[in-house]
Amino acid sequence: MGEGADLFKALGDATRRIILDELTERDSQTLFEICGRLTMKHGLASSRQAISQHLAVLEEAGLVHTRRQGRYKFHHLDTSPLRAIVERWPARREEPS
């Protein structure tokens, strides 16, 4: 019931968080571009299928949107669902001593 479980599940994996980092640096990438950049710049050697499944989870959470163009599928970052987190548990009024 709008509990947002998909969002927290998506953020729960370290590889998916790095994918979000990569899309923050350079938005609108294809699956193969993301695979290459994760290997090169972030030092992780994940398979194409693994990254594809991660992107599906991120899309379910609303953090990534896709756009098909011929045989390419571009992935776009959407950080707006993250606002629900800080809104669910607001900052306290009084600051600690």
Added chain:
Amino acid sequence: MGEGADLFKALGDATRRIILDELTERDSQTLFEICGRLTMKHGLASSRQAISQHLAVLEEAGLVHTRRQGRYKFHHLDTSPLRAIVERWPARREEPS
């Protein structure tokens, strides 16, 4: 390296998120108080040990701090680690159409 994995792991469980909800409503509760309120108001029948382990995870993530007083241990909410999430993946400049 300050990657914050503990934070996302803590937020990844639905019961722990409800515990944060409960502490948002009423801060500084003991383990037994939290157990009782989760059963009454949120309808989940988790054991004392389960809740205790959840609170330990939340404390590792810095979301909950504890204060001992005699045989009681009070749990305090700290939402400040959540800011790191929205700061890691900032909102885009342009708004979507």
Added chain:
DNA sequence: TTCATAGGCAAGTCACCACTTGCATGTCAA
């Protein structure tokens, strides 16, 4: 068409994690 590229689907394996179970520790009251 043929071939290479970009991506999708499904079943199987393995490790982690939530939860239980049982016992132990420590505090306070009678």
Added chain:
DNA sequence: TTGACATGCAAGTGGTGACTTGCCTATGAA
């Protein structure tokens, strides 16, 4: 001290999820 209460610790179990493996579809160029 005895007993009840509040919490802690540690081993074992089951289910979920990340990853692999293998095959399939679709687009575009020669």
